[in-house]
Amino acid sequence: MKRYFAVLLGILTAIGGFVDIGDLVTNAQVGARLGMSLVWVVVLGVVGICVFAEMSGRIAAVSHRATFDLVRERLGPGMGLLNLVGSMLVTMLTFIAEIGGVALALQLVSSLHHLLIVPFVAVAVWIVLWRAKFSAIENVLGLMGLALIAFAVALWQLGPDWGELVSGLSPAEKPGAESWATYAFFGVALFGAAMTPYEVFFFSSGGVEERWTSKDLGVMRANVFIGFPLGGLLSVAIAGCAATLFLPQGIAVETLGQVGLPVAVALGKVGLAVVVLGFFAATFGAACETGLSTGYSLAQYFGFPWGKFVRPKEAAGFHIILLVTTVIAAGVLLTGVDPIMVTEISVVFSAVALPLTYFPILVVANDPDYLGEHVNGRLANALGVFYLVVLTVAALAAIPLMVVTSMGQG
């Protein structure tokens, strides 16, 4: 019974924790401008994150060591450093965007300017990172994130023409006013949002924090292969709501308030309250995950004690990194930079850093010295290699598309 409960809890928190500020904003933007024609990219991204999360989770469960620890040892300090710098920069950008996202969510309730809220959010995130148990962060915020299911209910209540919505899934149904370059730019951004590097670092480090063993592989796979795709459905529902309400009215999404508006139109104040709670949980949870991921990455690379399972006094370096990165994130936001713009940039640069993040995982997952009988099978390797090709194409195309389309403006 306890095991079934663990599986259910893991799946629910994986669903609730799947969506972050990048998914919220990018899916709504894409739905409003391109309808459902890029849903295939969400599917591609979700399958990709499942493939690599399963590999990194298996590495953690079998070797009891986390990603950076092994990447540096297996591929050398040079490759490890490249991997560290690339993914750290993107994770830091994402951390800034998530803290900004929490402030924007609270602004929608209070109407206080988000800059006044940012310092309080930063302090709250730091206190949670310092004091709260790992399982509490993962479970409480993950379960609260399930409030975003309101998007799926809202889509049903908006009563779209389902036939039209389904036929809009074809790339050929891209609105004629949008160029193919814009379509490709948003495709890369959606892919970057779905496969954000911090997700695998957090997942594998979390596995070490929770002391996974080979016996936990089944639960881990259930979380990944059931929880992540169901989380991906929330992304599709967000895009569907925006496509149904905004696309016919020519409304482009530029703020978090607009992202929630279809839920208000469909479900009223109660639905809106639920979805704003979802915004808060998704962004606060992701802020904790990205904050922890920066600490995990640096501490694992430089080889000093890390994690929530170690007393703060014994992992002082890890906790100092958490404090410093939180101060930096708040400082950047207090310059007045728009958190939504940071989000847009973070998902594009996430796409740029993808090969640096995922190639080492594929290498380590094939090393019998670490994984013994649990090394990648043929299917995992075929999918891993296929995704490395896709990731490389996305990474190479990201910056040119960003320049050509002026960040998707046209």
Added chain:
Amino acid sequence: MRPAVVAVPALLLLAGLLGACGVVSRPDAAAWDDQATLALTDAGSQVATARLALTSAAKERTWSPYTTVLVAEAEEAAAKAEEDLARVQVPPGRADDAAAVLDLLDRAAGLVGEARAHAVDGEYDDRSLLDDLDRLAGELQKAAG
């Protein structure tokens, strides 16, 4: 690698970047048209957002701070669309077109500002304001092509 091999391209790149930052370019008519279309589309989106926010609030589907934030952000974005286009040098022979577009954008910024004032005061169901927003959103969409 000889230092000159590295230094020359680096200096050229630096010179190019400084040149790009320091020179005000005169866009051709096509580039100005693109910028005008972008500004009109942005402004149309903000006007439609303000209208949707007010009608949702009038039906009691949103709460007051949410509506205020939504419309205030739309006002800021509409004003930015106008300012961004106003800063672009108008191509020769397009002064009348530019004046018409900027006038439309000015009306959009003004009307969304009025919508914000109504949102702050909790007056969500001013029929004439909603009609004006509706009409202007249509005009902006038509002008954007």
